Structures are given as structure tokens and as C-alpha cells.
Amino acid sequence: MAEKRHIITLLTDYGTKDHFASSLKGAILSVNTNVDIVDITHDIAPQDVFGAALVLRNAYKTFPRFTIHIAIVDPTVGSERRPIIVMTDNYNFIGPDNGIFSYIYHEEEVNRVIRIDAPHYYRMPVSATFHGRDIFAPIAGWITKGVDPRKMGEEITDYVRFAIPQPQVTSGLIRGHVIHIDHFGNCVTNISTNELTNEIAARNKVLLVNNHQIARFCRFYAECPDGEACALFGSAGLLEIAVPKSSAAQLLGIVRGMEVALHYAV
Amino acid sequence: MAEKRHIITLLTDYGTKDHFASSLKGAILSVNTNVDIVDITHDIAPQDVFGAALVLRNAYKTFPRFTIHIAIVDPTVGSERRPIIVMTDNYNFIGPDNGIFSYIYHEEEVNRVIRIDAPHYYRMPVSATFHGRDIFAPIAGWITKGVDPRKMGEEITDYVRFAIPQPQVTSGLIRGHVIHIDHFGNCVTNISTNELTNEIAARNKVLLVNNHQIARFCRFYAECPDGEACALFGSAGLLEIAVPKSSAAQLLGIVRGMEVALHYAV
């Protein structure tokens, strides 16, 4: 009977024009050819750990159980920052201990975080600038070969996590901010249905961003006239500002980090 | 014996920096891990249904029989536009009913078009903005698991198709236009050997585009001196304007939609 194939995903800021991304794949396949490797993206902005954490949050749950997710935005590669494996019931996450898994810690039940210390499984010699190829990729490969992550290092509990930016809710007002601009120019905020509940959604409300007032709330893009701005919940479960068939970011001058204020009738 | 692996291709305007493209893959693999997923492209210009239709036309036939082609440029996702499966002898095509399969209707014998209505196979809850992940991808996955597309909805015959832009041929003149600018800046027209026959190709002729006269016709790029313009049939079977080792589009100021006129001796 055919051995079950394993899935490993890759999320990096490596870009696609160098040898970096494909070297991860070669290093994995050199350990185990019986793996399907799926790119989440290699187009995270250089050194943008938060951006990587957010895309990982939005993508990882679509993959089947036992998928291994490698996420590498690693400006301090080679220093004392630790390589880690984050174990949950459904997935293993592998990457540097620099906060890249902060959303995972926030949204998943974490069983254990392992500080990787298993040179036996590394690709040798280990480059001081490319732990992706020489540590993270082969470690993932060996996990698919059946090696228990708990045998790859000691458990740690002081792993790095940044505070997930949470909206502030007061009477009649939800304050959040723009945490992502997507490929289409849609401006994704950190406001979810936890804050903008069905009950509030039914009231009169207006969203303020960069001195623009958005009073139109839609369920999908085509509900909004072309060229006009609206707010809607996108596929990541977050409120976003969109201009159908155009870029809200460009038209409204919105950049990541800007504040948004949702005023609603009380 | 190993189960045969299935092939699913993806063609979208999602770009590669967000969770969009990889979420399709996760959603497919969550239904069936025994699938090879091949990106045709995710770099169709946002909302460019015609551009997607053309790249699909140029790519789909290289894939083996029984490949499933998912094509999603879907500005009206969430509205009443229908999700469909286009069945031919060789392939199934899955995507929105907005004209994206117009070239398929034009070039293939279509056996049946199914309006997808099979929530049982969707990824739940279905996002109003991301049917790719929640409908198209899992539907493709279930087809590879053996579910008959004809059981996924009713047949329709009023599917959306736009008119394929056809050249006009009169005595001594073929009028067409530029339908694509490729990565190298080659300007692909809608003129094929149906219009520019071997018989006409043997005559004196000149191609006019954007006030440039191109009298050089080649078989391959290197037949033309570097920096000069020529016309030749490209790999999609369409006449294109090229400037070897440079961008014809930039040098000649050509954009998609421009008219071309091929005058030939009668």
C-alpha cells in the first residue's frame, strides 16, 4: 500500500528570484521525497514578522490535520534567537522564536513548544545566514519521517509572543486599525465579529478612516457600486474596507497601521 | 497498487502575497491529499476576466486528460452569478459563470455545463467573498474523489460567454487587435493561421500597429536583429509583435486593445 503523503507548507520573506525558496524544498526532499510542499507565500515584505504572522493565521486552518507549517521571517538568523517547533493537536509549526507564531499562540491550544537542538538532523555545514535550508527544512522533513518533535529539543515556555492588536470597544465606538493591505488594495482591519456583533451590525453606523466616512456596509464586493467604498467582512473573518474593482488603499490613501473608528448608534 | 494521482490546476487574479492562493490548495488537500496541484498563474490582473480566459486557453491543453482546471476571476463573488462546472471529454473546468470559459466554449466540444448547487460538498461556513476556498476548491477535490459532477447540480445552457474577438478579413487586409502583452513585452494579436494562411504568408505584406510599419516576418525571435521589430507566430498559435531581447510593448508603445492591420499583396 502506498505510504501516506505528508504536507509541508512554506511561508517566508525570501521572494522568488533567488535560490532561497527552492533550497527549502530541495532540503526537505533530500530527507523525504514522499512530501507535498505547498507555498503559502514567499512575498512577505522583508523582515515583516507581523505580516507573516497574519498571513499564517489566515491560511493555516485550511490545511488538513498533521500538516507541518514552516514560517520563516528571520532577521536575527545566526544569533541567539532560538529555532522552535510549536505543537498543537492539529499541526506542527516550525520557525524562529521571534513572535512569528503569535497568532497561533492566540488562537490555538498549544501543547508544547520545543527549542530545536538536534544537530543530528541538520543539513551540514549549517550556514550562519540560512537556517531555513539547513535547520528548519530538514527538521520538517525528519518529522514527516516519523521522528518525534519532542526528541528534537527541550520544552520551553518563555517563547516570544507579541501582543495581538485588539480593538477597543466603548459605548457607541469600536476603535481598531488597519493591519493588512491585500493584493487587491482591500484594507483589512483587526475588527472581527467579536466586536462588531450581529447586534451592533443591525444599527446605524459609520466607519472613519483617514478622514473618509464609510457608511456603506456590504456582505460582498458586488453589493457596492463600482468605485465607491464600503466595509465588509472578508474571508479571514475581519472587517475590511474595499472599493470594488479598484484599490481602496490607493483611492483612500490608506496604509497599514492607520486607525479606524466605527461609530454606531447606542 | 498506488492510487492514481489527480491533477488540479489553478488560475486566478489572487496574487501571491496573501492567504488566497494557498487557501485553495489547503481546501483541496483537506478533501483529498492524493492530488497534485499546479499553478497556471495567480498573476492575472485584478478582475481581468478576459485575460484569465486567454491564459487558460493557452495553457489547458498541455495537461493530461482528466485534469481539473479551476479558473477564478470573480468580481461578483457572493452575488447571484452562478458557480459552474464545464465538462468536456478531456477536462472539467470549475469557476464562476462570468465568461471566463468563453475560449473553452469556442474551442472545445462541451458535453455539459453544471450549475453547482451542492452545499454538502462545500467548506462551511461559506464566505460571501471567497467562493474559491469554500466552493470551487472543495468541489474539485470531491470530483477527484470520484463524485460525479452531474450530481453536483442541474445542467444549464444559458451560461455566460463573451464573443471571442475575431479578425476581419477582406481582400488584401486582415484587421485584428492586440489581445495580450506577455512577460517579455511581446504583443500577442488575435490573428492566427486561420486568417494569415500559408498562402497569404508567402506574399508581400506589412503589419501596421500604433503607426509603426513592421515588414519583417520571422519564424523565431533570433531571426530578427536585436532591437528591431518583427511579427511571428508564438507558442499559442497567434501572431505576435516582438523586439528580440527587448520589449515590443515598451519600444512601440503598444497596449492591449490596439488595432493591428496586416496588408498583403493581392
Add this chain to the structure above:
Amino acid sequence: MAEKRHIITLLTDYGTKDHFASSLKGAILSVNTNVDIVDITHDIAPQDVFGAALVLRNAYKTFPRFTIHIAIVDPTVGSERRPIIVMTDNYNFIGPDNGIFSYIYHEEEVNRVIRIDAPHYYRMPVSATFHGRDIFAPIAGWITKGVDPRKMGEEITDYVRFAIPQPQVTSGLIRGHVIHIDHFGNCVTNISTNELTNEIAARNKVLLVNNHQIARFCRFYAECPDGEACALFGSAGLLEIAVPKSSAAQLLGIVRGMEVALHYAV
């Protein structure tokens, strides 16, 4: 028992927005579905044979033995330039005979170079502009099916190779130049540990490039203060100029081809 899966990598200047890259995959899979296809990159600059050769050099060794590497930057496709297979103990390399395998000839023991002449295995009709799809991809596919490359054409010995740019070493001075700017803006030189030996590395030294003096030598990026320039050996074993969390190329005005001079105490 499951048949072993084969690995084929792709390295081209095709970009990702057209049908080009995916057509290679379709053409391979049409010969043999039991293949894993891995993109090294399709983002080589158009017609940049040297750039392709270098990325291939940096990537190929990470892949397991028996991987087939297809590399296509092919401005003279359709002309008399020859399609070839380069056979080494570990890999087969397939592409045009235009120097793209120069680093392979330099770094690997080459057993044989075959001029491909085996129309029986081509995809027909062969386009004069797209040998990737119609010759290179199917040839790779047939090799994975067990066809011996030596049966696909005659051996040649006059294959094209460009001179690998070597640094000049004189007493107290290593002269090299910048051969690559990577995605992060790091400027990769052709100086390796062959020239900058441990013995020299221990001495006082300074690197001159574009009128900048770089006196800081590091092992990894984070050893250098943000915003300052340093030199270090990157993952390809080559000395590179970096500005941590920024682009050395932009900040120092460095482009490919610039000279670097490493002065050291004698």
C-alpha cells in the same frame, strides 16, 4: 509497492503571468504523472543567461540525487543553438546549449553532454519559439520514465561555456566583482573562501565598493547594527555586502558588475 516519485526542477525567465511556466508542467505531466515538479524560479531577468546559471549553481545541490534540473533562458530558441542534456553522477541538467550550465561544468564532474535529437519524444508540432514546452519538458518526462539520455542524441564535447568570473588575488589585495543582487538587496560577490581564506580573514582588512569602505566583517546579519554595512559569507558560500534590515544595493548604489577590492594587511 508505490513507484518512486521523480523530481524535476524548473528555472526560467518566463515570469509567472503567462501560460509559459505552467505549460512546462503540463507537458511533463502529460508524459508522466508520477513526478514532483519544483520551481527554482521563473523570475530570472529576461535573457539573463548568467543570472540563471548562478541561481542554478546556488540551488541544485540541495536536491536529492537523480533530480532532473531544467534550466531555460533561451533567447536563440528556434535557431541552430543546440538542446542538450548534461549528465553528472547525481543529476541530469536539460536546457539550451548557450552557457547556462557553465557553473555546472565548473563545479561538477560531467560524465557526458548529449545533444538532444530525438523527435520521437517531442511534443508535436514543435513551436519554433517554445522548446521548453515541446522539447525540454517532454524529454525530462521521458527520462523519468526510464529512457536513457544517451539514447536521445549524440555526445558532444564542444558545448558552450562562458568563463566563470574569478577574483584576482595579489599580495594584500583580492579583486572581485558583484555578480548578483538578491531579493533583500544584498550584493553577492564572486569572492569565496578560496580567496578570502581563514588565514586572511583573521587580518585587518577593508572592502571597497562604489567608493564606500566597509570595515565590518560579520558572520550573520544581526551581528551588524541596523542600517550599517558589513561583509559576510552568505548561504551560497560567497562574500556579500549587506545592510541589515535594509537594501545594501540601494543604500550604497551598488549594481551587478561593479568591482570590489578587498585590501588586507600583509
